[in-house]
Amino acid sequence: MIGLSLGFALVVALAQRAPAETASCGQRADLVSQLQTRYLETRRAIALAENNAVLEIFASESGSWTILVTRANGQSCLIASGEAFEALAETLPAQDTAL
Numbered sequence: 641m642i643g644l645s646l647g648f649a650l651v652v653a654l655a656q657r658a659p660a661e662t663a664s665c666g667q668r669a670d671l672v673s674q675l676q677t678r679y680l681e682t683r684r685a686i687a688l689a690e691n692n693a694v695l696e697i698f699a700s701e702s703g704s705w706t707i708l709v710t711r712a713n714g715q716s717c718l719i720a721s722g723e724a725f726e727a728l729a730e731t732l733p734a735q736d737t738a739l
Contacts, residue, residue, distance in 0.1 A: 668716040671708060672698075679704050684727060699725040 664671075675681040681698035684705075689695045692712040699705040705725035710716040 665715055665717040668708070668710050668714075671716050671718060675706055675708070679706070681706055684725075697725075699727075 672683075675698045679698075680700040680702070681704060682700070683696050684699045685697040687695045689709065694710045696708045696710070697705060698708060703724045703726070705722055706718055707720040708716060709719050
């Protein structure tokens with residue numbers, strides 16, 4: 641669980657860096673079209689990240705995946721991609737609510 645949290649924090653941190661350092665950027669509609677046409681990827685998850693950025697995960701049935709971040713200023717960047725995507729439908733264990 642800690643590894644997953646640290647991994648997500650890294651993704652958000654990368655999304656906040658300068659585009660030329662880490663990612664391919666452009667218009668969201670163009671990037672999504674390329675993901676769908678070239679890689680047959682569709683959106684599988686969406687989340688709100690730091691500074692009101694929208695983080696989207698796209699994946700294909702063959703397992704390729706891409707993370708797209710759209711910042712509040714409208715700039716969209718592809719910040720990570722890989723293979724072996726697997727959707728999980730598991731219930732997380734209950735957490736202690738005591739402070």
